Amino acid sequence: MNNIYPIELKNKLRQKFYNCYILLGEDSYLQYQSQDLILKFAKKKGFFKKTIIDIEKSENWIKVDHFYKKKDLFSQKKILIVNLIINSLDILSIKKIQKISSLSNLDVLLILKFNHLSFTFKKNQFKRPQLNVIIIYCFTPNNFYFNNWIKYEINKRNLKIEKSAFLLLCKHYEGNTLFIHQILNMLSMIWPDKNITEKKIQTVINKFCNFFPSQLIDSIFNHDIERALYILNSFYKQKYNCLLLLRSLQKDLLILLLMKRKKNLNTKIFLKKNNVWDKRHSFFEKAFFHINYDNLCYSMTILLKIEIQIKKNNNFSIWMQLKTLILTLS
Structure with missing residues (x-):
């Protein structure tokens, strides 16, 4: 198998068009971007008819079998997108995935989307190498990889951004690929041929600031206190609902507390039982x-x-206590 990242996909498609692509990871924007690019190249190759099959339970594989057995009156190049939303991979599903991904049908383009099962795929499945399959890692990039991805998106739009402005963009939107995409599109419309300064980026951020409680908590858990305080300050400026923030903190800190109390802890199983997304497990x-x-x-x-x-409506005290909480956990 060939493993690549979304930023490498375009060049790979230009070099050679494969008939099976596997999208690993839960980053919805990277998945959409990769799938859209594959479909654009597929259109040039004569693939027009598209079928999407959702695998919610094992019985749904019958639809996939029917797709491959169905004979068209006129030979047509077809696209099959298999969206795996089943809870777990049973033996039947594993066999079906291995079978269809190893078929060399030049008239069928197969796109397999693993979504939340991506980590299961990486650890346990497909031990046997398959040369005609491309795996695209659509996991949300972090740190160095995130910065590289932003550079790729900036170059794609021919934007001129100062280093300090670039660093501010990385710091503010770390891990949020969809918002980076939207912000860069906005910048290319507002200042298409001008040098984009830190002040300009700050203006856009202040106007379109959008953090989520999970990003604050992940920063605390990642021991990135500077970023956590930055996000908290953003929440304060936009008058974010304190109760929503409180409930998110209570939920995640309680899970962490229960982890500390549990003997013979299997972290992955415990976090899955508590409905924590796979991509947050490392935090x-x-x-x-x-x-x-x-x-x-x-x-x-x-x-x-x-x-x-919150019940007393003492807003200033609430934000000071939240800051104390972050420092306590640092």
């Missing part, structure tokens, strides 16, 4: 080791005080 695992039990217990006390302050 919980890191927090498990660097946040000590006493500070975690004290943070739950702070959350209780914050809830009381």
Whole structure:
């Protein structure tokens, strides 16, 4: 198998068009971007008729069997997109995936989307190498890889961005590929041929700021306190709903507290049972080791005080307590 990242896909498609592409990862924008690019190249190769099959349960594989057995009156090049939304990969599903991905039917373009099962695929399946399959890693890039992805998107649009402006963009939208895509499109429309400064980026950020509670918590768990305080300050400026923020913190910190109390912990199984997304597992695992039990217990006390302050409508105290919480967990 050939493993590539979305930024390498265009060149790979130019070099050779394959008949099976596997999209691994849950980043919806990277998945959409990769699939769209494949379909554009497929159109040039004469693939027009598209069929999408969702695999919600094992019985749905009958639809895939029917697709391959169906004979068209006129020979047509067809596209089959198999969207795996089944809870787990059973033996039947594994066999079906291995079978259809190894078929060399030049009239069928197969796109397999693993979504939440991507980590299962990486760890356990497809031990046998398959030369005619391209795997595209659509996991949300982090740190160095995220910065490289942004550079690729900037170059694609021929934008001129100062280094300080670029770093601000990376810091503010880390891990949010969809918003980076939207912001860069906006910048290319507003300043297509001008040098984009840090001040211009800051203006756009202030106007279209959009963080999520999970990003704040992931920054705390990742021991990136500077970023956590930056996100908290953004929430404060946009008058974010404190109760929504509180509930997210309570939920995730309670999960972490239960992890600390559990003996013979299997982290992956425990987090899956508590409905934590696979891509957030590494943040919980890191927090498990660097946040000590006493500070975690004290943070739950702070959350209780914050809830009381919310009921009293004491906004200033709420944001100060949230800052204290972040510093306590640092």
